[in-house]
Amino acid sequence: MSTSIKAVLKPHVRDIGNLAVRRVLPAMAARLVGPFIFFDHMGPATLPAGTGLDVRPHPHIGLATVTYLFEGAIMHRDSLGSEQKIVPGDVNWMTAGRGIVHSERTPEPERMNGSTVHGIQTWVALPLADEDAEPSFEHHPGATLPEVERNGVVLRIIAGQSFGKTAPTRTFSGTLYAAAHFSPGSALALEPEHEERGVYLVDGDLSLDGVPLDIATMAVLIPGETITLASTKGATVMLLGGEKLEGERFIEWNFVASSREKIEQAKLAWTNQEMGKVPGETEWIPLPERKPR
Structure with missing residues (x-):
């Protein structure tokens, strides 16, 4: 292992709404990387005609979800009344x-014709001052996302500030994505x-200071060190991190909070269906019986 690498995180496979994902965060070796507390690699998966991704209505507190696709399309709907199709980029x-x-969910045209889904969904834990912010x-x-080219590497800045560019996405703390x-x-x-x-x-091949990194694996870097990322045949890579959050964060199911009490309150509110409804949806995911992660 390179002396610039603090930990190497291997994925665990999970199922979300008819789609297998590789989950890297949270992990025993690194619960967070900067504000990132959750990292799912969706697909690539081929969904036959008549089927699709179906993640039924479910709640969140204390975080921001960030979705970025390489292939396919997903329709987002929420209790604010938002309805937005996201496509690659x-x-x-x-x-x-x-x-x-x-x-x-998979949008209707893609559901009818069949589609491929491939992307990343992350959760960003909110700072203490913002964990009870108004949802948005x-x-x-x-x-609209800035791009930078460095020596044959094209970087799209999804959120935060890096490589001299700032994404239009709202962030609550120093963020690299x-x-x-x-x-x-x-x-x-x-x-x-970034700290x-x-x-x-x-996908593809990548080495960090000459040490190969496996596909679907995350290397957490030592702070304060410059590290050289190199690819022989080409690669797609996600860079993430940022400012370390103050205090501890607890995570249970879809809830992130600075205290167990906040999570228990959210669990009760969801069980009583007091967290809002998604217009046009009649289903919802019940609170599972699960120990905190």
Whole structure:
């Protein structure tokens, strides 16, 4: 292992609404990387005609969900009345704050014809001052996200500030989140611009200071070190991290909070169906019997 790598996180496979995902965060070796407390790699998966992704209405508190696709399309609906189709290159940022409910489904045209789904969904834990913020939703088309080219590596800044560019996405603390597309034979010096950093290999080949990283694996980096990322045949890589959050965060099911009490309150509110409804939806996911992670 490179001396610049603090930990290497392997994925666990989970099922969400007819789709298998590879979950890297939270992990025993790193519960958070900057504000990122949850990281799912969806697909790539082929959904036959007549089927699709069906994540029924469910709640969140204390976090923001961030969705970014490489292939396919997802329809987002939430209890604020938002209805937004996301396609590759776009970003959906939903701030749960004190509480929100949403669903994610394959849009009808793609459901009828069959489709491929491939993307990343992350959760960003909110700072203490913002964990009870008013819920909100924003969508940014890919054309509005800044891009940077460095030595054959094209970086799309999804959220936060990095490589001299700032994404239009609202953030609540210092954030690094970018999709990096490496051409064959390219390399990138990842400087310690942010306090905590993670590197996730979506596809292709990648080495960190000469040490290979497996596909669907995240390397958590040592703070303060510049590390060279290089690809021989080309790669798609997610760079994430940012400012370390103050205090501890608890996570149970879809809830993130600075105290167990907040999570228990949210569980009761969801059981009593007091967190809002998603217009046009009649289903909802019951609270599971599960121990805290």
